[in-house]
Amino acid sequence: MKQFVFFVLSIFMAHTACVAQTSEQPNILVIISDDHAYQTIGAYGSPLTQTPGIDRLAKEGALFTNAYVTNSLCGPSRATFLSGRYSHMNGFKDNDHSTFDFNQDIFVKRLQAAGYQTAWIGKMHLGENTPQGFDYYNILPGQGEYYNPDFIATGGTRTRHEGYVTNIITTLSENWLDQRNPSKPFCLVVGHKATHRTWMPDLQDLGAFDNQTFPLPATFYDTYATRKAAQQQDMTIAKTLQMDYDLKIFPSREEESKMGAIQRMTPEQRAQWDAYYDNIKKDFEARKLNGNALTEWKYQRYIKDYLATARSLDRNISALLKYLDDHDLSKNTIVIYMSDQGFYMGEHGWFDKRWMYEESFRTPMVMRYPGIIKPGTKINDYIMNLDLAPTLLQAGKATVPAAMQGMSFLPLLKGQAYTSRKAMYYHYYENTVHHVSPQFGIKTGRYKLIRYYERVEAWELFDLQKDPQELKNVYPDKQYTKIVTGLKRQLLQLIEQYKDADAKKIFLSAVIKN
Structure with missing residues (x-):
C-alpha cells in the first residue's frame, strides 16, 4: 500500500513540476508559410477568400498591421528569423549563392540551453547542410514538392511520403508532438511549402x-x-x-x-x-x-490556383490549433503565424516578391499568447522578422545574445515600457531571378527612400501619404530636397547601426554622385 501511495504521489509531483515549469516557459509554435500575401487573408480585410484558421489566431490574439521583413526572399527570411540578424551578418543573402551556417548562435540553441525541446518540420530552404539547434527535424529538400514529397529526417534519412505536402507536414508535426517529452516545454517550427510557385492545390x-x-x-x-x-x-x-x-x-x-x-x-x-x-x-x-x-x-x-493552394494551408493551421485544444496545450502555447515575406497578387501587374514596395516588404503576422495578449488586439507598431528571435527567447526565459540585432517586443505585448521603431531598414541582394535590381532603403511613417545598385543605379522616394500605391517617384522633385537630405541621414545611421559595410560603401559613393 505504501508503495502504491508513493507511486501516486510521484506522478502527482512530476505533473505539478511539469505544470510549474511550463507556466514559466510557454510552449512555442511558429508556423511559417511561403509567399502568402496579406491581401489574401481575411483578418487583413481580404475580399478574395476566407481564412478561418488564421483569422482565429487574430481573434484570440493579435493582428500585426505593420510587420515587415529585412530581405524579401525565402531563404534569407528564414535565416533572419533563426539568427535575429540581418542577411549581411548571418551570411545568407540570397537563394543563389548562400548556405546557412548553423554553427552560428541561433535562438533555438538558446532555447535548448534553457530546457526546451526543439523541432523544425517542413520547408526550411537554407541550403544543403545539416540543421543544428533542433532535437528533431524532418524537412523538405530545397523547395520541396507538393505531391508525394521527399523529407529528410534527423540523421539524414530521406523518405518519400505519399499525399499532399501541406497535409503531410501537419501529420508529421502532430506525430512529433505526440512523442515529445511532456515534462519539457517545446518549440516547434512548422514550415509550409504553400503558397510557393508553382501553385498546385490539393x-x-x-x-x-x-x-x-x-x-x-x-x-x-x-x-x-x-x-x-x-x-x-x-x-x-x-x-x-x-x-x-x-x-x-x-x-x-x-x-x-x-x-x-x-x-x-x-x-x-x-x-x-x-x-x-x-x-x-x-x-x-x-x-x-x-x-x-x-x-x-x-x-x-x-489567383484561383494560388487561393486554392492557400485553402489547404489555412485548413491545416486550423487542424494544428485543434490539436492544441484537444491535448490541453492551447492555454500555455505561444502560436505565431507568418509568411516569409509578402507577395504580389497582380499589383503593378506582378507576381513574386523581392521589392521594398509594400506588397513585398510587408508580411502577414498574427500571434496568440494566452494571458499576455488580449484577444482581438491590433498592433500597429513596426515589427520586423528580425525581432522574433529575441522576443521568443525572452518569453522562454532564455538568454538573448548581444549579437542579435532585433529588438524584443515582449514588453509591448505585456503593456510595459517599449520604444517603437520610427524607421525600418531593408536590403535585398539577389541579382538574377526576375531581373530585380539589388536595393536597400529606409521606410518611415510617411516616406520610403530606396537605393538601387548593380543592375540599376537609381534613387526612389515615395510620399506614402499622397501616394500609398507607390506609383510616383518624387526623388527628382525639388520640393522634396530637404526630405531627401533628412532621409539619407537616417538611412546612413541605420546602415551603421546594423553594420552593413557594403551598403555603406554604395551609399557614400551614390551620395557623392548625386
Missing part, C-alpha cells in the same frame, strides 16, 4: 474558386513611368507567367508528363488532376484570347 481544392471572377488590382496596368528598376524587371503576369509551368496549359500530354511535379503523382492523383485541367485547357482554347484579354485570363487562373 485535389480536394481543385476548382474551389472557379465560380468567382476577381477584380483587377488598381495598379494592374502600371506603366512604371518614373521607376527605372521597375521598368527592367521580368515578373509580370502578362509576359513572365508561363502557360504550362504556372497555369498547367500544356501543348500535349507528353509535354505535361515531362514536368517533375507531375511525374511524382500516382496514377489516381494524376487522373483527377488531368480531368480538372483538361477542362480548363478546353475552355481556354475555345476563347482564342490575345492582348489584355489573355493577360486578364492568366491573372484569373493564377
Whole structure:
C-alpha cells in the first residue's frame, strides 16, 4: 500500500513540476508559410477568400498591421528569423549563392540551453547542410514538392511520403508532438511549402474558386513611368507567367508528363488532376484570347490556383490549433503565424516578391499568447522578422545574445515600457531571378527612400501619404530636397547601426554622385 501511495504521489509531483515549469516557459509554435500575401487573408480585410484558421489566431490574439521583413526572399527570411540578424551578418543573402551556417548562435540553441525541446518540420530552404539547434527535424529538400514529397529526417534519412505536402507536414508535426517529452516545454517550427510557385492545390481544392471572377488590382496596368528598376524587371503576369509551368496549359500530354511535379503523382492523383485541367485547357482554347484579354485570363487562373493552394494551408493551421485544444496545450502555447515575406497578387501587374514596395516588404503576422495578449488586439507598431528571435527567447526565459540585432517586443505585448521603431531598414541582394535590381532603403511613417545598385543605379522616394500605391517617384522633385537630405541621414545611421559595410560603401559613393 505504501508503495502504491508513493507511486501516486510521484506522478502527482512530476505533473505539478511539469505544470510549474511550463507556466514559466510557454510552449512555442511558429508556423511559417511561403509567399502568402496579406491581401489574401481575411483578418487583413481580404475580399478574395476566407481564412478561418488564421483569422482565429487574430481573434484570440493579435493582428500585426505593420510587420515587415529585412530581405524579401525565402531563404534569407528564414535565416533572419533563426539568427535575429540581418542577411549581411548571418551570411545568407540570397537563394543563389548562400548556405546557412548553423554553427552560428541561433535562438533555438538558446532555447535548448534553457530546457526546451526543439523541432523544425517542413520547408526550411537554407541550403544543403545539416540543421543544428533542433532535437528533431524532418524537412523538405530545397523547395520541396507538393505531391508525394521527399523529407529528410534527423540523421539524414530521406523518405518519400505519399499525399499532399501541406497535409503531410501537419501529420508529421502532430506525430512529433505526440512523442515529445511532456515534462519539457517545446518549440516547434512548422514550415509550409504553400503558397510557393508553382501553385498546385490539393485535389480536394481543385476548382474551389472557379465560380468567382476577381477584380483587377488598381495598379494592374502600371506603366512604371518614373521607376527605372521597375521598368527592367521580368515578373509580370502578362509576359513572365508561363502557360504550362504556372497555369498547367500544356501543348500535349507528353509535354505535361515531362514536368517533375507531375511525374511524382500516382496514377489516381494524376487522373483527377488531368480531368480538372483538361477542362480548363478546353475552355481556354475555345476563347482564342490575345492582348489584355489573355493577360486578364492568366491573372484569373493564377489567383484561383494560388487561393486554392492557400485553402489547404489555412485548413491545416486550423487542424494544428485543434490539436492544441484537444491535448490541453492551447492555454500555455505561444502560436505565431507568418509568411516569409509578402507577395504580389497582380499589383503593378506582378507576381513574386523581392521589392521594398509594400506588397513585398510587408508580411502577414498574427500571434496568440494566452494571458499576455488580449484577444482581438491590433498592433500597429513596426515589427520586423528580425525581432522574433529575441522576443521568443525572452518569453522562454532564455538568454538573448548581444549579437542579435532585433529588438524584443515582449514588453509591448505585456503593456510595459517599449520604444517603437520610427524607421525600418531593408536590403535585398539577389541579382538574377526576375531581373530585380539589388536595393536597400529606409521606410518611415510617411516616406520610403530606396537605393538601387548593380543592375540599376537609381534613387526612389515615395510620399506614402499622397501616394500609398507607390506609383510616383518624387526623388527628382525639388520640393522634396530637404526630405531627401533628412532621409539619407537616417538611412546612413541605420546602415551603421546594423553594420552593413557594403551598403555603406554604395551609399557614400551614390551620395557623392548625386
